Amino acid sequence: MIVLSNTTEQTLTPGQSITFDKVVHKSGNAECHRANTASVKLRCPGVYAVEFSGNIGGTVAGPVQLVIELGGDPLLETTMKSVPGAVGDFNNVSNGTKVRNCCGDYDRITVTNNGTSDVVVDANSNLRIGRLSC
8 A cells, every 4th residue: 555645736737747755654565656756656466446635726717627547548537626716726626446457558547637727736635545456
């Protein structure tokens, strides 16, 4: 299991992923993360629970969104949308899913801005990944 966070606010342009710079918890060796990067590598074949939560806003008023990606492909069922009323407003979003790591192409998890507007991700969001079975 691994739990990651970001210690500073980040502004993500469309297509950009959150950089996680803090390991809150790490046990086992099924997941690995290099400090100050956006992805988590799923090292062992199996089924994983992937969850994200955080406070997001925009650089302008209007809709913003994030999605969990597997191997660079968006898992559309994890799309997280927010409509802040003004710049500086944050709303909490969260989503999660289960994924199977069964081939080398699909072994990295990221949380990415898949919208058309810049997304501001407040400090202290978290990404939680744990292997459930082989």
